[in-house]
Amino acid sequence: MHYVKVIDNIAKSITRDGVAELGEEYEKTDDLERADAILVRASDIHDLKFGPNLLVVARSGAGVNNIPLEKCAERGIVVFNAPGANSNAVKELVAGLILTNSRDTWDGMNWVIDHRNDPNVVKDAEKNKKAFVGQEVIGRTVGVIGLGAVGSKVANALVALGMDVYGYDPYLSVEHAWQLDRAVKRVDTLDDVCRGMQYLTVHVPSKEDTQHMISTHQLDLLAPDAMLLNYARADIIDEDAVGAALESGKLSKFICDFATPKTVKMPRTLITPHMGACTGEAEDNCAHMVIGEMKDYLENGTIRNSVNYPACDFGPVKEGCRIALLHKNIPGMIGQISSILGNTTVNIQHMTNEAQGAHAYTLLDTTTPLDQNTVKALGKIGGIYRIRIITPTKC
Structure with a gap:
């Protein structure tokens, strides 16, 4: 159980x-x-x-x-x-926000709310609608940073809307590369995916090399009055740089999913309450x-x-015993494991060792179960975190 x-x-x-x-x-x-x-x-x-x-x-x-x-x-x-x-949920929201904010939809709706008690609202709406003239997105340039599960879907959706889409991802997987629409123009540098873009949307995880990746230099490369969207992680954006670009008019709008003490006070900024995946x-x-x-x-x-921990898949346990060892990624570990098992009558059918950073995973299939003394001997190897013995009927 x-x-x-x-x-x-x-x-x-x-x-x-x-x-x-x-x-x-x-x-x-x-x-x-x-x-x-x-x-x-x-x-x-x-x-x-x-x-x-x-x-x-x-x-x-x-x-x-x-x-x-x-x-x-x-x-x-x-x-x-x-x-x-949750990639489809984020894709739909980002694409929708690009469309609605290009048309100045929110300001128009707020005008109607502010004038809801005006008996001449119909006539006045006709007079004032020119204040909310927006732009269509078809043919306009958009840079998509990160072409993983979310970014690849966003890029394809924007292609379908008729936009001129540029994508940047130095770690693009084969799987996501195959999923990209051929119309997405891949570029090799962060500068290239920002240069001249009228829209920029980021879809990368928060890591040491992505934090504050969108700062003053990248914003200066964008087209005048560009729109920036962040539906990835809050710290991907240098908030001080974005705030300055909004104050100067370099950015027309900033749309994000992260209410912070700084973003909530920025001009021409629309913020959703971390709801990108809320469906x-x-x-x-x-x-x-x-x-x-x-x-x-x-x-x-x-x-x-x-x-x-690294990926590892031997399929279902069919017979005998499966030994799972979680341990430090250090030299000599496989030799020590093999040496202990070599002193038994156990026949190893399959064996693999995979590493991810400082940690590793060794998986072995044997034809017969291990005795407790062998399990204890494996547990005494320096750097072993945990040993699991899995059988076809019980974990």
Whole structure:
């Protein structure tokens, strides 16, 4: 039996907070000491005291800044997320905001609200509509920074609207490259995706090399009166530089998903309350994805879409025993593991070692189960965080 601690309302359509669909071998628990897995959405769990049985933290969404990744890795706890599961929701909102703000829709609507008690509102609306003349997006240039799960969809949607789309992503995957519309013009530098653009939208994760990547230099390269959109992470944008560009008139509008003490005071800025992925469909997609990842790891040791351990997939456990070792990525580890197993009668059918930064994952299939003395010997290897023994019938 696996015990799952559910934090937050993961998705309305998932019965019993996501546990029921996992099957009879899963049970919900409120006891962190007992939990094998945590399902979380938005709550910050940095200060939670994890129990000794915890194997998995599954984040129903893409961002993982609410999870102590290194702490989990060093305890052999695999953290999963749901990249791309909410990408359509973000794509639709970004495309819609580009259209509505190009037409000055919000100001026009606010004018009507301000004049709702005017008995001559019909005649006055006709007189004043010229104050809200906007522009069509067809044929206009837009730079899309980041062509991953979200950015690739945004780029394709803007192509469909008739825009002249330029994309920049130095880490573009083969999968997302195949998904890109051929009309998207890929450029090789950040400067090139900013130069002369009338619109700029960013879709990259927050990392050391992306924080404040849009600053004064990039904004100066944009076309006059450009529109900037940030539906990625708040710190991708240098807020002081954006504020100055809005004050000077370099930027016509700033549209973002992050209300901060600075953005809420910027002129010509429209802010949504971090709702880029807030649709029922996106919540369901994220929940189903991370539940599947969590279940596959607990039952088979498979790692897909982990943010602190490398991907590894041997498929279902069919016979004998599967040994999963989570450990430091240091020299000599495989030799030590092989040496211990070499002193037994165990026959290794498959073996792989994958690394991600400071941490690594070794997975082995054997024809027969390991005895406890061998398991203890493996556990004494320096740098081993956790050992899991998985059989076809029981994890």
